[in-house]
Amino acid sequence: MTGLEAISAHNGWSIAIVGISIVFTGLVLLSLTISQLHKALDLWEKRGVYWERFKQRGQKTAEPPPERECIFLPRDVKESARQCKLLVEHLGQPFALPRLLEFSDRCGLIHPHSTINELLLAEVIIPDGEGFYLWNDNVEFTS
Amino acid sequence: MGNLSDLILQFIGNTGYYMLDYRYLTMLIVGVVFIYLGIAKRYEPLLLVPIGFGILMGNIPVFKGLGLAIYEDNSVLHYLYMGVTSGVYPPLIFLGIGAMTDFSTMLARPLLMLLGAAAQMGIFLTFLGALALGFEPNEAGAIGIIGGADGPTAIFLTAKLAPYLIGPIAVAAYSYMALVPVIQPPIMRLLTSRKERLIRMEESREVSKQEKIIFPIIGFLLCCLLAPAALPLLGMLFFGNLLKECVVAERLAVAARTSVIDTVTILLGVTVGASTQADVFLTPQSVGIFVLGALSFSVATASGLLFAKLMNLFLKTKINPLLGAAGVSAVPDSARVVQHVGQEEDPTNFLLMHAMAPNVSGVIGSAIGAGILWSFIVT
Numbered sequence: 001m002t003g004l005e006a007i008s009a010h011n012g013w014s015i016a017i018v019g020i021s022i023v024f025t026g027l028v029l030l031s032l033t034i035s036q037l038h039k040a041l042d043l044w045e046k047r048g049v050y051w052e053r054f055k056q057r058g059q060k061t062a063e064p065p066p067e068r069e070c071i072f073l074p075r076d077v078k079e080s081a082r083q084c085k086l087l088v089e090h091l092g093q094p095f096a097l098p099r100l101l102e103f104s105d106r107c108g109l110i111h112p113h114s115t116i117n118e119l120l121l122a123e124v125i126i127p128d129g130e131g132f133y134l135w136n137d138n139v140e141f142t143s
Numbered sequence: 144m145g146n147l148s149d150l151i152l153q154f155i156g157n158t159g160y161y162m163l164d165y166r167y168l169t170m171l172i173v174g175v176v177f178i179y180l181g182i183a184k185r186y187e188p189l190l191l192v193p194i195g196f197g198i199l200m201g202n203i204p205v206f207k208g209l210g211l212a213i214y215e216d217n218s219v220l221h222y223l224y225m226g227v228t229s230g231v232y233p234p235l236i237f238l239g240i241g242a243m244t245d246f247s248t249m250l251a252r253p254l255l256m257l258l259g260a261a262a263q264m265g266i267f268l269t270f271l272g273a274l275a276l277g278f279e280p281n282e283a284g285a286i287g288i289i290g291g292a293d294g295p296t297a298i299f300l301t302a303k304l305a306p307y308l309i310g311p312i313a314v315a316a317y318s319y320m321a322l323v324p325v326i327q328p329p330i331m332r333l334l335t336s337r338k339e340r341l342i343r344m345e346e347s348r349e350v351s352k353q354e355k356i357i358f359p360i361i362g363f364l365l366c367c368l369l370a371p372a373a374l375p376l377l378g379m380l381f382f383g384n385l386l387k388e389c390v391v392a393e394r395l396a397v398a399a400r401t402s403v404i405d406t407v408t409i410l411l412g413v414t415v416g417a418s419t420q421a422d423v424f425l426t427p428q429s430v431g432i433f434v435l436g437a438l439s440f441s442v443a444t445a446s447g448l449l450f451a452k453l454m455n456l457f458l459k460t461k462i463n464p465l466l467g468a469a470g471v472s473a474v475p476d477s478a479r480v481v482q483h484v485g486q487e488e489d490p491t492n493f494l495l496m497h498a499m500a501p502n503v504s505g506v507i508g509s510a511i512g513a514g515i516l517w518s519f520i521v522t
Contacts (some may be wrong), residue, residue, distance in 0.1 A: 002277045010283075012274045016267040019515045026369045026511050027260040027504060031253035033361055034354075041353050 080115040081124065083107070085135060094132030097125075162204035166421035174198030174416065180321065187321035187476070190294065193409055194317055197416020213417045224414040227309060230302045232411045233295035234379040239404025240295075240506070241359070241383025242396045244474070249500040250354050251347035254454075255466060259504030261450030262470025265290030265443025266512045273435055281305050284516040286432055289316045290439030291509030292323070292471035298415065299376060300513040304520060310418040311429040315436035317415075323476040324483075326437070327444050327468050331484050334448045335464050339455075340488045342463040344497045352388070359385040366511055373514030377507065443471045447501065469498035472505035 001009055043050075087103045088095055097116070104112035119125045126136050155161055177195030181188040200220070205211040213220040226232040249256060270287030278286060285301040285308050297316040301309050319326065363381035367374050386396040447467030455461045465485050469477045478498035485494040 003275050006277060007271055007274045010274050010280045012271050012280075012283075015280075015516075015519050016271050019267050019270075019512060019519065020264055022370060022515050023263050023508050023511050024257075024260045026366050027256045027508055029369070030362055030365050030507070031256040031504075033365060034250055034253040034256075034358065037250075037354055037357060037361070038348075038351065041351065041357075 080109055080111065081119055083109055084115060084119060084125075088135045093134050094128045094130070095134075096131075097133050100125075100133070157206050159204045162206075164204075164421075166425050167202045167204050170198055170202040170419060170421045170424060173419075174202065177318075177416075186324075187317070189408060190317045190412055191321055193412025194314065194416040197413040198314075198419050199416075200413065201417030201420050212420070213414065214420070214423075220414060220417050223410050224418060226407070226410060227298060227414050227418070228302050228306050230299050230375065232407050233299035233302075234375045235407045236295040236404055236411070237376050237510075238379040238383040239400045239407070240474070241380040241385075242387045242399035243404075244380075244384060244387075244503055244506075245499075246358055246384065246503055247350040247355060248347060248496050249503050250350045250358055252497070252500055255462070255497070255500035256504035256507075257454065258447050258451055258467045258470040258501035259472070259506075259508045260470070261467065262443045262447035262472075262501070262505050263291060263508040263512045264446040265439050265441075265471070266509065266516070268442050268446075269435055269439035270516070272438060276431060276435070278431075279305075280520050282308060284520045285312055286435050287439065288312075288509070288513050288516065289319065289432075289436040290443045290471075291505075291512055292316070292320055292440060292443060292473040292477070293506060293509045294320060295411075296376060296472075296509050296513045298411070300517060303517050307423075308428075308432065309415065310420070310424050311432045312436075313415040314419055314424075315433050319436055319440045320473045320476065323440075323471070323473045324480050326440055327471075327477060327480050328484050330441055330444045331448060331465055331468050331480075334445060335452075337488060339452070339464050340485060341492065342461050343489075343492055344463055344466075344494065345460060347497070355388040356385070359388065362507070366507060370511045370514040370518070372518040373510045376510040376513065380506065380510065440471065444468050447471065463492075463494060463497070465494060466498050466501055470501040470505045470508075472502065472509045474502050474506060475499065477505075478502045 007013060084100070084104065087100060087107065087109075091099060091103065101112055101116060104116065109115065116125065124136050125133050128134050174195045174197075177191045177198060179195075180186045181191030181195060201213055207215070209215075210217040211220075212218060213224050215221060266287045268287075269290045270283050273283035273286040274280065281304040285297075285305040288297045288300045289312060291297065294313065294317050298309060298313050301312045305312075359381035363377060366377050383396070383399050386392045386399060444467075447470035448464055449467070450470075451462060451464035451467030455464065463485065465481045468484075469481045471477050478495055481498040482493065482495040485492045
């Protein structure tokens with residue numbers, strides 16, 4: 001028996017098609033695995049960093065938001081205090097008190113000395129222990 | 144005086160000169176040609192010189208019954224040949240191949256593995272061709288594996304499927320492997336345009352030592368779980384590679400790629416050559432095997448080239464289609480041929496290391512193909 005008849009009689013077509021498919025499948029699987037291998041190894045090497053990040057994210061959500069203190073300020077001081085806050089944001093923190101005073105005066109703040117004094121007494125402006133001052137973000141104004 | 148003349152006549156009658164006929168003479172000439180090609184032309188000398196001398200050894204006509212010929216049960220050559228017929232030598236050669244192969248170019252660009260898969264189509268298309276010519280399925284499977292261009296794989300599968308064809312198939316497989324620089328270039332030039340041959344490949348990424356260590360374990364598990372019949376060959380290949388890459392077993396790796404593979408190559412080459420006895424080898428069947436073997440090789444080369452061109456239809460960054468020819472697992476000769484043909488167009492285009500990727504994946508692919516043929520035909 002020869003020719004196409006011989007191929008069909010011995011299941012040649014099936015063997016050839018399935019055989020080629022299996023060879024391709026094997027090498028495709030292997031190439032896909034290899035292509036991801038260096039990424040998996042990279043992930044494994046940096047597992048400490050990713051674990052730390054995951055923990056930090058968890059801690060941030062777990063911590064309750066800090067309680068904000070309500071400070072009573074007279075209406076006119078409250079408006080000046082808001083302007084002071086803008087000046088502090090411009091100066092950056094920590095800031096020097098004389099510098100805040102100078103800026104307040106230059107910007108035309110009404111009664112800058114007494115305003116800053118009121119803010120110091122109300123602990124809206126707090127010392128950082130090194131001769132500079134910080135704006136207390138845990139404070140809300142009310143009038 | 145009568146006794147003396149009888150003794151002399153008996154002696155003359157037992158000499159090889161007396162028993163020599165045209166068939167043995169033909170094979171002796173073939174043996175000498177193999178040795179010439181190996182030494183003078185340097186075509187695969189590590190294979191052709193032992194095989195050539197084995198052909199000489201196997202075709203000295205001897206008196207049957209004295210335990211001299213390779214097919215006589217109690218001969219030395221027969222015992223050495225048992226490593227071939229039992230399928231022991233090829234896995235040991237694969238151990239050495241694994242211990243000397245660097246898979247990093249393949250790991251850096253896994254896409255090129257598909258070219259190694261495509262080239263194995265030559266195995267199955269030749270299998271169909273052999274069936275069509277009237278060979279039995281086991282013979283057709285053994286003939287088809289010549290297209291894998293892998294000598295140890297061809298010998299291993301033939302030993303399992305059709306041991307009586309080991310001689311012609313092994314000689315055909317190794318001959319065509321040695322003639323890769325002659326067979327492949329015309330096909331490569333025919334199926335690719337000049338513009339395609341000029342394509343430059345991108346530099347591959349750096350492969351870490353960890354990847355090189357993990358790959359043989361993953362490769363072994365993935366391939367052998369898919370095709371368990373490939374276990375003897377692929378198991379030894381990946382084991383040898385693990386010995387090389389893990390560094391801690393460097394002594395074993397050195398032994399595998401030097402003394403073990405060299406010893407087995409000597410024994411395999413000589414015994415395969417000796418198995419080509421004229422009365423077994425010079426048959427119309429052998430001629431058919433040689434013709435189909437050449438076809439198998441050519442089809443495998445063409446399949447790899449055409450598949451590379453097909454891949455380029457879908458890739459943004461084109462690959463040089465010459466790399467498809469390196470999918471035949473004649474390591475590293477077909478990769479060298481790709482480099483040579485590429486440099487004919489552009490001497491500054493270095494394709495060798497890129498071609499090693501499909502070349503080594505072709506070794507894996509041909510071993511899987513052999514395992515599949517073995518499991519389908521035997522069961």
